[in-house]
Amino acid sequence: MHEGNQILETINIGLVILDRYLKVTAWNRWMAYHSGIAEDVIIGRPLLDFYPNLGGPKYTRFIMSVFSFGNYAYFSQKLHRFLFSMNNPHVSSDIIPIMQQNCTAGPIRGRNGRIEQIFIAVQDVTENVINEMRLREKVIQLEEALAKVKMLEGIIPICSYCKKIRDDKESWHQMESYISTHSEARFSHGICPECYDRCIDEMMSNPTSPKR
Amino acid sequence: MNAENTFMTLLERDALQEIMNISFGQAAADLSDVMNLHITLTVPRIDVLQFSEVCDCIKDDISRSNSDISMVKQFFSGKFSGSSVLIFPHGEGQKLLRLFDENSDQLTGAQYDMDVLEKEALIEISNIIMGACISKIADLLSDVVSYTPPRYYAQEQIQRILEESFALGNSFAIFFKTVFHFNDFEASGFLFLISNYETLEWLKMAIEDYLKEYA
Numbered sequence: 001m002h003e004g005n006q007i008l009e010t011i012n013i014g015l016v017i018l019d020r021y022l023k024v025t026a027w028n029r030w031m032a033y034h035s036g037i038a039e040d041v042i043i044g045r046p047l048l049d050f051y052p053n054l055g056g057p058k059y060t061r062f063i064m065s066v067f068s069f070g071n072y073a074y075f076s077q078k079l080h081r082f083l084f085s086m087n088n089p090h091v092s093s094d095i096i097p098i099m100q101q102n103c104t105a106g107p108i109r110g111r112n113g114r115i116e117q118i119f120i121a122v123q124d125v126t127e128n129v130i131n132e133m134r135l136r137e138k139v140i141q142l143e144e145a146l147a148k149v150k151m152l153e154g155i156i157p158i159c160s161y162c163k164k165i166r167d168d169k170e171s172w173h174q175m176e177s178y179i180s181t182h183s184e185a186r187f188s189h190g191i192c193p194e195c196y197d198r199c200i201d202e203m204m205s206n207p208t209s210p211k212r
Numbered sequence: 213m214n215a216e217n218t219f220m221t222l223l224e225r226d227a228l229q230e231i232m233n234i235s236f237g238q239a240a241a242d243l244s245d246v247m248n249l250h251i252t253l254t255v256p257r258i259d260v261l262q263f264s265e266v267c268d269c270i271k272d273d274i275s276r277s278n279s280d281i282s283m284v285k286q287f288f289s290g291k292f293s294g295s296s297v298l299i300f301p302h303g304e305g306q307k308l309l310r311l312f313d314e315n316s317d318q319l320t321g322a323q324y325d326m327d328v329l330e331k332e333a334l335i336e337i338s339n340i341i342m343g344a345c346i347s348k349i350a351d352l353l354s355d356v357v358s359y360t361p362p363r364y365y366a367q368e369q370i371q372r373i374l375e376e377s378f379a380l381g382n383s384f385a386i387f388f389k390t391v392f393h394f395n396d397f398e399a400s401g402f403l404f405l406i407s408n409y410e411t412l413e414w415l416k417m418a419i420e421d422y423l424k425e426y427a
Contacts, residue, residue, distance in 0.1 A: 071343025
């Protein structure tokens, strides 16, 4: 097999070559596998027989700009989703049934420099699209979560003795009540070792005082 | 302009203007055909400039647009080689998005931000416009050119890229400017082609051949 053909057959992108009448002159194994159309079935036949939608304006623009101007043309997944309708071969087929594609077309010139054929390279970007979708969902979830979080920030005026906190309406509140109202924090009450020792000392020195 | 007189005779200058008029006329016709839209290109302005003047020249031209512009830049190489720069004033990309919105729900499905879609649309359209104009000039001068993929720039990137791209102070460039207009979408933009210094000598020879054949 010719070196070029070996690359054509084994490369992990779709490669199609069309002549000026849009007849298929090359259809690599990747295209055959994903389209379900065998090479010997499509070679020599007009592409539009198999993909009639490619006669639409955006497809014509993509293909004819290469034949007319000899530049590379780009068919972006973000704008067009796909060029060739093929099943999504990944596990994400429930979410996106059709394979998402970025496509590039370029000229193939004959010996006289005239553009006689064009190639179309098809890149499967479905997994990238799925990852972008997941990323967008996560961003939305994070934004929603962030909106729920009540933030305590700035300088909080607190009584040096009783530890009550003054709000913006000049009212004083118990610290637990203030923080619970202005954040998602909740309190569970206990006693630290220093306070425990102090309380025991107080109770022992004054046994008649009420127990807390 | 002094540089122009140094590098080109009056006859060569007129021939180049004629070549550009024909090329851009054909490009507009072919663009309308391929894109199925009515597109007009103004008669191109041609200047021979010092490379370092190119950036200021582009900035002068686009200064009347608002600051929030988009730029698509591409290199082309053949015997005729250089850079092409397309500038779209703010909002034009969104107008041109309608060109891709054949199924009305497809683009408004909100899978992507409008900024992303606008960028993709401008790259795709720019690539076709630049290809059309350059290929027609190359055809007329019997040259074949190839292109690098177009790159998109926005806001503060533009100034930096323009300054970096055209910083070679001692060489000269031929500077072509046209304004294109998509009549159906009321959208316009600027196209600048800046030839490399190496192209100048070839261009003079190609003009000479052109004059022999047509003059």
